[in-house]
Amino acid sequence: MNNKFLPLLSFLLLIVLSSCSDSSSDEFDDANPDAVARYIETIAIVSAQDSEEDINITVNYDANDRVSSITNGTDTSLFVYNNGDLSNVSGGGDNLSIEELYQSPYDAFETGVVNQYDNNGNPVNITFYEMEYDFNTDDYIQVEYTAEVSYDSEPNPYFYTLEAAGIIDVLDQVDLNVTFNTSSPEIIQARALFPLNNISSITYRDDEGVLLYEINADYVYNDVDYPTSGTVTATAYEDDFNGGVNTYTSIYSATYTYRD
Template identity: 45%
Template sequence: MKRINYLLVILSLTIINFSCDKFTSEEFDEVNGNVDTKLMSSISVLSAQSSDENAKIIFSYNTDNKLTTIFDGSNTTIFSYEEGSLSNVTGQSGNGNIEELYQSPYNAFEDGQVEEYDNNGNPSVLKFLEYDYNRTTRDYEVVYYTAEISYDNKPNPFYKTAEAAGLISVMDKIRLNFAAALQPEEIVKAKVLFPNNNLSQITYKNEDGEVEHSINLAYTYDGDYPTSATVTSISAVGGNTYSYNTTFSYVGN
């Protein structure tokens, strides 16, 4: 099932070595309680720097409120169903990743692995490789960076949309127990990183623990769901700050 990580926005990590027996849906309900259903219809990102950085992602549904397509302005991801269950995901889309939306210089969510989870079961520390230039040896060397992730005490706003695509049901069938039979790697990756809460900050640190870059999202909420966010992406090297305004729309709004 290609491009599943696109819908879940930040769900492409290498598999980590741990065991978990909880359903994705069970853990989400334990953390958030009863959450009203709102299906995402679009995400619009406006850059304060350049219109070339603007982005819009459109989610479409059928009459049964099942997700059918995601369109990012260039590419379309198509969700197919058989007897009411997700059977296939086809197409290619690339700018749903939060690091791509807000011009992060790193790919922690694509290339890293989960090191820690917080008390709500959200991935809170990712570890990933970087290549730093060593002026003494005049060569690049491999170093480990970390991405520390914080969340608002609000539900993951993409959960109900993922549920409408049948992805929660698919992840519920996965058990992260490596004594178990071989399971689809892409689905396991999605389950490993699926957050229960709404991501609000990413802080990237080098191997010495020094901050290299950060992304901060300050949301405006209507109940459990964000309607907008002011985003700042700050580079410690050079002190550059990039600003974005993001709007979230839902079916029926």
């Protein structure tokens, strides 16, 4: 399995609770019984601070309506199919990762362990670990952080795009598809981290509960509950040398288009 597939899967894989035998598709349908299929064509993310942070993501489809590639203009992931099934993803980039889309500085949705789910099966409390520099020891140490996640009631807008990429089929056959080694710890972990509804906020705290970073997303939805635009506000909290806290806020706007 191409290791560049793992960052992409960290965003794409769907929750499968250890006590539940439903397929990925069934779990999404249970959480979103009225969901209508829509397929992402473009996502444009514009930074209010620095135009060099702007991102334009394009999802391309082949003649069979399958995802053929995802690109941000610099990095491209290419989807390869064999006998109608997804067999590999090559190239670079993790253009649909939560960290990329929400401009998050942490990898909670790539490396985290879910502590709690909501009633829909969304992960709402995640523990993850980061390497941070310790000025006292002049070395890097592993620190424990927590991510608290909230959701809108609308469905995850990426689900049907992932289905068109063959990834949902991979999940539904997780014990059978040895091509992707879907029994690996990384993939099993990634499965547990995928949200069924659309994320509205993420709050990061350290192991003492101190607030580190907040992300809040406010969306405009169309008549079938897919976001057409949104504003993401990210605020970092950093201790100063006088015992106070400095805050730094960044704002990003996002625009979505879908296939006809």
